[in-house]
Structure formats: C-alpha cells, structure tokens
Amino acid sequence: MSAANGIEVVGLVREYRKGPRAVDGIDLSVAPGEIYGFLGPNGAGKSTTVHVLTTLLPPTAGTARVGGFDVVKEGPKVRSIIGVALQEAALDPLLTARDHLRLQATLQSVPKSERRARADELLERVGLADAADRKVQGYSGGMKRRLDLALALVHRPRILFLDEPTTGLDPQSRTALWEEVARLRREDGVTVFLTTQYLEEADVLADRVGIIDHGRIVAEGSPAALKDEIGRPSVHAIPCDERDREAIARVLGRFGEPLGSTRDVAVRLREGVGLADIVRALDAEGLTLLDLELRAPTLDDVFLAKTGRTLEGAAEEAEVEPGRGGV
Amino acid sequence: MSAWAQIGAIVRRSVTRTARQPASIIPPLVFPVALLAVNAGGLRASTELPGFPTTSFLAFALAVPFIQGALFSTMNAGTDLARDIQTGFLNRLSLTSLRDWPLLLGQLGGVVVLGTVQAVFYLTVGLVVGVRFESGVPGILVLLLFGVIIALAFGAVGAWLAFRTGSGEAIQAFFPVFFVFLFISSMNAPRNLIGVDWFRIAATLNPVSYMIEAVRSLIITGWDWQALGLGFGFVTAIGVAAFALAARAMRTRLTRT
Amino acid sequence: MRRWNVVSGVAWRTLKNALTNPQILLPTMLFPLFFFTAFAGGLSQVSKVPGFDFPPGYTAFQFVFVLLQAAAFGGVFTGFGVARDFEGGFAKRLLLAAPHRSGIVLGYALAALGRWAITAALLTVVALLVGMEVGGGAVDVVGLYTLAMLVNFCGYFWAAGIAMRFRTIQAAPLMQMPVFLVLFFAPVYVPLSLLEGWLRTVASVNPITYLLETGRGFVAGDAPHVLGAFALALAFGCLFWLWSFRGLRSAEAAGA
Numbered sequence: 155m156s157a158a159n160g161i162e163v164v165g166l167v168r169e170y171r172k173g174p175r176a177v178d179g180i181d182l183s184v185a186p187g188e189i190y191g192f193l194g195p196n197g198a199g200k201s202t203t204v205h206v207l208t209t210l211l212p213p214t215a216g217t218a219r220v221g222g223f224d225v226v227k228e229g230p231k232v233r234s235i236i237g238v239a240l241q242e243a244a245l246d247p248l249l250t251a252r253d254h255l256r257l258q259a260t261l262q263s264v265p266k267s268e269r270r271a272r273a274d275e276l277l278e279r280v281g282l283a284d285a286a287d288r289k290v291q292g293y294s295g296g297m298k299r300r301l302d303l304a305l306a307l308v309h310r311p312r313i314l315f316l317d318e319p320t321t322g323l324d325p326q327s328r329t330a331l332w333e334e335v336a337r338l339r340r341e342d343g344v345t346v347f348l349t350t351q352y353l354e355e356a357d358v359l360a361d362r363v364g365i366i367d368h369g370r371i372v373a374e375g376s377p378a379a380l381k382d383e384i385g386r387p388s389v390h391a392i393p394c395d396e397r398d399r400e401a402i403a404r405v406l407g408r409f410g411e412p413l414g415s416t417r418d419v420a421v422r423l424r425e426g427v428g429l430a431d432i433v434r435a436l437d438a439e440g441l442t443l444l445d446l447e448l449r450a451p452t453l454d455d456v457f458l459a460k461t462g463r464t465l466e467g468a469a470e471e472a473e474v475e476p477g478r479g480g481v
Numbered sequence: 482m483s484a485w486a487q488i489g490a491i492v493r494r495s496v497t498r499t500a501r502q503p504a505s506i507i508p509p510l511v512f513p514v515a516l517l518a519v520n521a522g523g524l525r526a527s528t529e530l531p532g533f534p535t536t537s538f539l540a541f542a543l544a545v546p547f548i549q550g551a552l553f554s555t556m557n558a559g560t561d562l563a564r565d566i567q568t569g570f571l572n573r574l575s576l577t578s579l580r581d582w583p584l585l586l587g588q589l590g591g592v593v594v595l596g597t598v599q600a601v602f603y604l605t606v607g608l609v610v611g612v613r614f615e616s617g618v619p620g621i622l623v624l625l626l627f628g629v630i631i632a633l634a635f636g637a638v639g640a641w642l643a644f645r646t647g648s649g650e651a652i653q654a655f656f657p658v659f660f661v662f663l664f665i666s667s668m669n670a671p672r673n674l675i676g677v678d679w680f681r682i683a684a685t686l687n688p689v690s691y692m693i694e695a696v697r698s699l700i701i702t703g704w705d706w707q708a709l710g711l712g713f714g715f716v717t718a719i720g721v722a723a724f725a726l727a728a729r730a731m732r733t734r735l736t737r738t
Numbered sequence: 739m740r741r742w743n744v745v746s747g748v749a750w751r752t753l754k755n756a757l758t759n760p761q762i763l764l765p766t767m768l769f770p771l772f773f774f775t776a777f778a779g780g781l782s783q784v785s786k787v788p789g790f791d792f793p794p795g796y797t798a799f800q801f802v803f804v805l806l807q808a809a810a811f812g813g814v815f816t817g818f819g820v821a822r823d824f825e826g827g828f829a830k831r832l833l834l835a836a837p838h839r840s841g842i843v844l845g846y847a848l849a850a851l852g853r854w855a856i857t858a859a860l861l862t863v864v865a866l867l868v869g870m871e872v873g874g875g876a877v878d879v880v881g882l883y884t885l886a887m888l889v890n891f892c893g894y895f896w897a898a899g900i901a902m903r904f905r906t907i908q909a910a911p912l913m914q915m916p917v918f919l920v921l922f923f924a925p926v927y928v929p930l931s932l933l934e935g936w937l938r939t940v941a942s943v944n945p946i947t948y949l950l951e952t953g954r955g956f957v958a959g960d961a962p963h964v965l966g967a968f969a970l971a972l973a974f975g976c977l978f979w980l981w982s983f984r985g986l987r988s989a990e991a992a993g994a
Contacts, residue, residue, distance in 0.1 A: 209833075210833060230837035249751065260746060261748075522936065522937025523933065524927050526787045526932040527928075529787050529788060530786060675780055
C-alpha cells in the first residue's frame, strides 16, 4: 500500500547508543487521507517514530515509506511532500511570523510569485495576521504552535506530521487546532499522522489509533473498534461511609474483576451482568452509596487492558525512569 | 549575629560558589597568561627601541595579567550577583537580619579569594620564567596586596552594575568596555613610546595605565613611589566610588524587591 | 535550483538576523576595529625597531592581520549561530524543510561571507581614513580580499564542523580557541625575522604566517609566494569543507 499519500512501516527499530530501544520493531500503515493517532505515554517512542518517518533520524533497522518514498534512500523526496510540526516549535525568536513563512517557502521551493499570497492566506487561517510582523520572542505558546502549523502547511504537503500538537495549549486553542486538522483532511485530503498523550484527542480526531508502549505497538484500530475489543463496561462506586469500602468491594467483586483505583471502588463487569443486579446486591447488604456509575470503555481502558497500567500511571513511570524513551 | 559573623557567612557562601564554577576560575588564570606569552614573544623586538625601560618584554608585560585578571573579577562578581537577583536568592538574604554593608562586602569575598589566587598564579608564572623583581620580596608582598585591593575595587564595580541592571547578560555586555580600557593603555608600550598622539593622550587619561605602571614599577624599576602612589590612588578611588554606588544601588534594589 | 533555494533561504535568514539585531553584528564589526586601533595606534613605534622593513608603514602592516583575523572570526561567529540553531531546535526546521541539506551548510557560509564583507568594508574605510598607504595595485587588492575570503571560509567551515558535531553553544571555546591560537602564534606585531625563541619556531610552521606574508606583500605591492598561499588556503578550505559536511552527517545520524 505504498500509495501516494500513505505511510507504510515494517519492522522499524531505533536504538540509541547506550540507551534502550526507543522503537522496538513496529509495523503500521496509514491510508491516504486518514488521520492516524499515535497514542502513548511520555517516553513510549512516539516522537522517535515521528523523527524517523520525517527523515530527522535514521532507523537502526526496518523500513519506512512515506508517500511511497523510502525515508532512508529518498529523504529529499520525502521532505518535499511532508509538513511537520514537532513538539518543540523550533522557531527563531528574532524573526517575525512573516519572516518564518518567507524562509520556509524559500526552502520548500514555493514559486516566488506565490510566496506572499500564501503567507497572507496562512497567517489569516491560523489567526496570526495581526501579529505577523512581530518578533516571535514575544509570542505566547499557543501563537507559536499556530505559526508552527502554518509553516508546516506552506508548501501544501500531502502528508502532515503533528507531534503532540496540543500539549500545553489552553482548551480553546486545542479545539481550534482540532478543527483545523479535521478541515485539512476533509477539504484538502491531507493524510495526518498525529502523536498524542491525550485520549480525548485521539478519540475525537483519529480515524485509527495505534497505541505504543515501550517502543512497541500494543493495539491498533479505530477508537470504536478498540473499545469494542475491550467490550465490557465498568462500574464505579463511591461509598457514603469510607468504612464500607471493603464491603462494597466484596460485593462488586462478585460481578467482575476489580480495577485499581483510589477514589472509588471499581470493577470491569463480566458478560451479562447489568447495573440492576449490582444495585440489588448492594441493597441486600444494606450498603449505601454516594454515587454509582456505569462507564463505557475508554481508550485508557484499552491501554490498561493491553499493558496492565493506566496511561496516566505510565506517564508518571516514564518520568521517574529517565533514559527510557523518546527524543 | 555580629556584622563580622554575617560577613563570614556570606563570604563562605561566595567562596564556595566561586570554587564550584571552574568556568569562572580557569579563564581568568589562563587567558591573561596566554596573552602574556603571545605578546612577550611577538613584541620582544620593541625592547630595542631607544628609551624602552627594560631589556625583557616579559618583565615589562607581566604587570598586565594582574589588571586583566581584575577585569575578569568585575565580570564574575557582577554576573554572580545578578544571578542572585534573578533567582531571588538576594531576596532570601535580605529577609534575614543581615545588614546592608556586610551583605555587599560578603558578596565580594569570593572575588577577593579568586583575586588572591590569580595574583599568586601570575607571580609564580613570572618567577618560573625568570622575571626578576627589582623591589625584592617586600615588593612581591606589595604586589599581592595590590592584587587583592584591585580585585575588591573592580568586584565592587561589578556589584554596582549587577544591582543597577539585575541582569547577567547586561553585565556580560560590559565586557568589551573593560577590554577597551585595557587595550587603550600603556599595556604594550610605555606611554612615552606611543607614537600616535590621540592614543597616547587616551592612555594618559586612562586610569588603567597607572595601575599597570604601578605593578610594572615594582617589577622593573624598584620602589617608584610616584607610580605606586598613582596606582594605589586610582584603585582606592575607584574602589571607594564603586562601593558607594553599589551600596546605594543595593538599597534601591532591596527597597524595590 | 532547489539547492540554491536552500542556500539563499538560510543565508537570507542568517543575514537578516545579523542586520536587524545589533547585538549579533556589532561585536563582529567592532572587535576588529578595536584591535586595529589598539595595535596600529598603540604599537606604531614598533616599526622603528631595527630590521623592521615594511614600506607602507605600521598601519598597513596591522591592517592585513586584522583583515584576516576578522575574516576568520567572522566565520567562527557564524559557527556560533549554527550551534545555537542546533541547540535551540531551529536547525530541525531547516533539516526538515531542505530537500538538499548540503545547501544549509553553504547557506550559512554565504552569510558568513556577507558578514565579513560588511566588516571588511568598514575596516578598510577606517584604515584609509587614518592614512593607511597601499603600495599594491588593483590586482594586489583583489588578491588580498580573495585571500581573506578563503580564510573566512576556512574559519566558518572549521567552526560549523564543530557546531554540528556538538550541537551546543557550549562548544564555542572549541571553535574559537584554536583559531585564536593559530592567529596569534604568527608574526602579528613584527615580521617573522624579528620574532625570537619559541614563538619564532611556532610561527615558522604556522600556515597563517605564510598567508599573512602574502597578504602584507599585496599591500606593499610585492607579494611573495602568491600561488603557494592560495593553494594552502584552498587546501585548508577543502579540508574544512569536508570536515563540516561530515559534521552535518553526524548531526543527521544523531537526529539533529
């Protein structure tokens, strides 16, 4: 499937000298016009994968084709068809937004006659028209991200790589960026490879999600399919009286496997169990609750099911385990 | 806590900080000696000029590292203090019962220790390569004393700049200015042998010339009381003025912060 | 065409930064002027030392050294910019956008040349204003500036090679110190024949001595070993050019 706008990765490995395997033999394929969400905690290997796919880092083993071109042998061709917004915005604080666009357009060989109009159009689109002639050193984090996106789009790339594009953004900027990404796919047919550590982002945006942990893809599919795979909902109870916690856990334990949680008592329900059965059982024991909730499976549940850890817990673990992980 | 104990505490911290930054210790030792080596080799021929006061350019130029090292002290003292201001450490100190002047004097403790180390180092280099001190052992002691005073005086200039600007980068930006003072002086030639008029006048107006000449006199002349008087006089005047300015700037900043 | 786009884009950005931010351009302009003033002004009597034979005078003698020094350091300072770009991540943008990455290295080189050209013009004007005499003709002048241009490339390619291997501005002393030493372990203040001791030994085998003698010869109108000096400068230029491209490969392998 090395179609013009797709991505195909086979057995990709990237080892760092004196370090662990940041990417440990991953296979994936992204169809043209698809938004692929690459989900995982910090240090899982997401950014390393993006660096390899965007020709910033050679792989240790395996092959990767982007837009039909081999990332090792045909780097210049890959670079000419991709747009990239990396985690760190990589901007020159002394240049203005317009300077950046001019530079990027020159580097990407956008015809001279089109450069100005293209810059104006993109500045308008990302809402930076008013700040276009100010030096980037005075920009907020959100403005830098928006400029980064505009720069990635200067040469109308067929494939767009966004490495954690909304990390550190306020909710409003985050939603605006999501809308822009969706529009790019819808109107321009751009293929998007998006890494994120936010479940909601992958859920809202991605057609398909690859979940990566310790450099390996542990699950892949559409968010709905992945959640269906887990299938069973969970029940979460908050006791009225903390002393009842154990008794409640014992009752709930009859209906499924317990889930680790500090705030509430939770179990993943066995097939065929309904909420009414649980309510009746708790009532029979005379246990009263502050809240009882039936939750549909989330991507975090998928992560938990595949790795035995929650996404949040894995992120914390990655923080105390320096050296493991991405770029 | 007495003022002296307060000074001691701040000095200890200042010395520890200086000692833990090889980047602030090595350059003041190495660069002046490297420049001395280059100039002593390259300008040896100028000792053949009629009226040149000595036959050894090395002896003539050995005075320069003492002054150049002191200029580094200015930068170090200023940058360290600016960092204290930027990180808020100065606020922490000012929240204690510490009085103003022990704080200032203590902050310069590290600079004085480094200044002494520098002076001993340059002196040793000079003696090792065979420079004879015309003023003998007492002259060497006076030279060391001069090294300490000049480090303190220039350190106070750095402290003043730090209190005024509160920025390490701003202090670094002053470096070229000190460089100009060093080079437009009698650093490489006695003033009477500077051929270009405006340069000779500038060197004559430049206090750094007199500091160099005071040190130089101890090495190549013996006891030249006029040179010593001018050298010590200028250093003392600069030191007193810098302390007064630094103290005022410190009070302004501590009121402000 | 695409490669030229990269070269011109990188050069434009680097020069624009330098021209619109005085803190970047001023040191490269003022330091050579200052050295020229301090050396030519403070040491003019040195030309009266027996055996000092340079008819155009001490100002011209020092002008050539400072011109070459400015060329070398103009290159090194551009290398600092390369290191800063790698450290700050901006280089990633260039590496991602440039189809042909060798154009990035050449773009910075063009910028280094531009920066030096500004400094050289200013230095020349000041030297002529303070009465520098030039014995050589137009060909000699072209020869002198071409030689300095090659030194500029050498300085830049050397520093860029270091910058792309270490990818941090903390490598600045490593870029700067060898250049400083090579420049100053040469006949800076007096001709080689008047140097003595270890400095004479070192200066005799220092390639900069060779270039300085030719450069001073151009100003005097009687340049010695012209072909040799150009061959030497070109050889070092090629060597450091290779060194910098290997540096780029090393940066690419490390993921910039």
